[in-house]
Amino acid sequence: MASVVEFVGEQSQKKVGVFDALWRSFFDSNCYVSVARDWSGISVTYLLLLTVLFCSLVVGGMYYRVVQTLSSAEVVSMMEQMPRLHFKNGVMSTASGDRVDLIYPKSGSLFMIVDPRDTVADIGSTGATVLVQSKNVTVHLHSKEPAVIPLSKIYKDTDLDGKQILGQIKSLANATVLPIFLILNIGSFLFILFKSMMLALLLKLLRTRHSIFAATRLIIMATTPSLILSGLSIIAQIHFGKAESGIFTGIFFGYVWLAFFFCRKEDIVGK
16 A cells, blocks of 8 residues: 555655645645645645635634524514513613513424523523523533623613614624634634644754745645544534544644655755
């Protein structure tokens, strides 16, 4: 098997383009050979393209699910059950003051709790996605830590019913999709670049033959499968629990090893 890899690496002379590399990085040794031998710099263009694709998958998929959910007859019917909320100086109250649970009609699962007297101490124990209390709204997406938002940052003095709140949530989703995309893209770009350069520097200190630039390119390329698979798992809502981080980290380091294995020949050192 090793001889096949060597033969392919030696015979491939065609430079791989950045768009081809996005899918060929999953399975093609020639892709890594070309990246190390023919590309230059640290592949900023490729990394930008990769993070844009990743963020488009994640943010686009999440936005589609949010809009689809908020527009469903089930959610509209459920929000009609919400009592009228009164906000005074950022503090929420209702006419009765009692806790109200909003439940999905078909599934029977709990979506939102309106709790003006703050009787709920932990949203995780309820299974709800949203908890509205006197001073805070807590959003729990189950796969992440709950996000707590002070109501004073959203409402001061107003009265709202369920339909009005649903309309505001839709407007908020539309207004935040681009900023979320940009923040996620910039953060992913900088994190991957920093991680790749630090790992390339470490490998150089361990006396790898490749230049720091070539090693950085290979590591960025090796990031592609784990990053795209991670994005697809988020879209498909496939979770692996506590093992999730270890799985994608293992995929990443597996491809890093393969990248340098494919480029181990002396004539593929890179610039």
